[in-house]
Amino acid sequence: MMDPKTRPSALLGELAANAERPFSEALGFPAAAYRSPEFAALEAEKLFRKEWVCVGRTDDLPKVGDYIATDIAGVPVVTLRDKTNAIRSFSNVCLHRMMRLLAGRGNCGGRITCPYHAWTYNLKGQLVGAAHMDRTPGFDLAAHRLPALRTELWQGWIYVALDPETPPLAGRLEALDRMIEPYGAPAYGGALREEMAWKTNWKSLAENYMEDYHVPFVHRTTIGIYADAEFSEHFESGDAYHSHAYVRGESSPRGLAHPGNSRLEGRWRRTSLMICIYPSHVITLAPDHLWSLSLLPNGTGEVKVRFGLSYAPELLAEVNDWDAFVAERKATFDAINAEDRRTLEGLYPALASPLATPGRLSYLERFTYDLNRYICRRLEV
Ligand code: FES
Ligand SMILES: [Fe+2]
Known part of the structure; x- marks a missing residue:
């Protein structure tokens, strides 16, 4: 029998009650918000199939025909650079017997050719070739265009x-x-792109990315040692985003403006902005680098993570050995990601306990409260 607390109506009631509390009295999400398939289906319908979802950066698609395929809440999508240099997106499902057209990322040349019966589309999504269909009465290539x-x-x-x-x-x-x-x-120019699948709920990963509370503990051997007293400053969040700032110490080896950066002044030269474009694009915009995760949930307990790392132009201009630069950054971020992954993949099974109840939040976890309120707005509870 379904636990009454996992019923979507009871769960939505809990979320609404939490959203109405002042932040100082708020709790984290109830465990069922991470584990309930019914709730995940509501999120897919009302968040991921409605909102703006990040699929990559423009420098992921530098050449005509470059593409990136993304599944957004079960909807296959392809994004590509066309012959006019415009970036377009289409349904990534063939108009014949509905095969997925393109997979992963790469360059498709000037055409998208279905791997099944080779129907061929141009980069505007127009069907331009379909073998043997001339014997099908009334079949019109021009009437077929990918949504x-x-x-x-x-x-x-x-x-x-x-x-x-x-x-x-x-x-x-x-x-x-x-x-x-x-x-x-x-x-900012791209240095690293990776795709990963973590066995946890997407909200746990978003919350973890956006709070600095765990950093000195989970990351005690990596970035945690640079945490200092000037921790977080919260800005008012908008309807479509959350942001807050993190000010680094003067001696931090990362996250400070390069001497050649004349765009940022004063404390801003040490300030990183933590941003979430709802529902699931989380970003660290630092004076020297840009680190972002686009989170694409797959059910309750898996999230596809599109990881990206870019660097400010004055820093990139100084790089002599690109491969060594990338390898050093990759080693650092692999270590950070592994620490978070271990934590969040350990958290997910614990959320199934009937004794799991959410606790009070620290001042560093404002994002969790803001995400709760955002979800209530979009789910209209
Ligand atoms: S399914 Fe694409 S050509 Fe048949
Ligand atoms: Fe972390």
Whole structure:
């Protein structure tokens, strides 16, 4: 029998009650919010199939025909650079017998060719070739076009929305834009891209990324040793995002503006911004680097993680040995990611305990409260 607490209506009631408390009295998410398949289905429908989801950065697609395939809540999507240099997204499902067209990432040349019966589409999604279909009466190539999906660029990232009614992303991020504009994020260049699948719920990973509380403990041998007293400063979050700042100590070996950076002044030269574009694009925008995860849930207990690391242009200009630079960064971030992964994959089974109840939050966990309130807004509870 279903535990009454896991019923979506009871769970939504708990979330709504928590959202109404002041932050100082709030609790974390109930365990069922991470484990309930019914709740995950609601999130897929009301969050991931409606909101703007990050699929990558523009420098992931430098050449015509470069593509990246993404599953957004069970909907296969492909994003590519077309012959006019525009970035477009389409349904990644063939219009014949519904085969997935492209997988992973790569370059498809000037055409998308279905791996099944080789129907061929141009980079605008128009069907331009279909073998043997000339014997099918009334078959018209021109009448076949892959459904186009709305695609927006923001600060160098590419976002896709499946729902044609979703309001544009840009208008929802204006206040954030004003704050981050001096960083010059679109000019940060890519160094590392990885895809991973972690056995945990997507919200646990988003919460973990966005709170600094665990850093001195989970990351005690990596980034934790640089945590200092000037921990977090919270900004007001918008309807579509959360952000707060992290000010590093003067002696931190990372996260400080390069001497050649004339865009940032004063304390901003040591300030990293932690941003979540709801629902699941989490970003660290530092004066010297940009670290982001786009989280794509697959049911309750698995999340596909699209990891990206980019660097400020004045730092990249000094790199002599690119391979050594990337290898050193990869080793560092592999270690950090492994620490978080171990923690979150250990957390997920514990959430199934009937004795698991959420506790009070520290001031460093404002994101958890904001995410709870955002989910209530979008689920209309
Ligand atoms: S399913 Fe694509 S060509 Fe048949
Ligand atoms: Fe962490």
